[in-house]
Amino acid sequence: MAVTLPNNVSYPMATTVSELPQEYKITLTVIISIVTIFGLLGNTVVILIVLFFSDMHTLINFSFANLALTDLALLLLDAVPTATDTIGWNLSAKLGCNVPIYLQYVVAEVTNLTLAFLSWDRYCLVVKPIQSFNTRSSKQIYLIMIMIWIASFVIQIPSAFVPAVSSATACNEFGQAWGEGLFFNYATATLYIIPLVIIIPCYMKIALTMTKKSSASKNEDSKRSAQLTHTTIM
Secondary structure: OEEEEHHHEEEEOOOOHHHOOHHHHHHHHHHHHHHHHHHHHHHHHHHHHHHHOHHHOOHHHHHHHHHHHHHHHHHHHHHHHHHHHHOOOOHHHHHOOHHHHHHHHHHHHHHHHHHHHHHHHHHHHHHOHHHHHHHOOHHHHHHHHHHHHHHHHHHOHHHHOOOEEOOOOOEEOOOOOOOHHHHHHHHHHHHHHHHHHHHHHHHHHHHHHHHHHHHHHHHHHHHHHHHHHHHHHO
């Protein structure tokens, strides 16, 4: 099967990036590089603003800075090697597959746990507003973010032992002879199911609390309106 391209040039249908024509590889590398540069600059600015401006030292802003840090790390760990691999440099394999892929899983875990923590914080702020003020100092926020990173490094330890270099000198997330299904079930549970178990109940409770408050507010307004009408008649 062939694909007809401009200037009446035909190429076999590529099944992998390595099989693409050289000009396609260069174009793809340039696009990835541009996105990476803008991503690095933007996320770095966010982190610096939150760190160096004291009025930005809030829990929500520190959480956003932590998410920006994970984006920054993913760009360095994933986008940069992808760009170099596209043009045949095989940087991923040269750096060794285990550590970069392990760090990618760690960063993904940090992202999801940070989102789960934000959900829990919103829950506390709406449902238990007075108690939530006890956990919003800068030191406590720093401690929470550090704990999220430590927990992510521990949770994703299995992902450090399963990657391998393929025959095409590229990194495979799983390169062992057994346990592939078990590993990816574990990854799904840790990266998606556990954070969702935190996020979904928090937002459901927030929705119920806001509905009750809205209903109570409407009832109070109705009572005041009735009292005002009765007073006017009298």
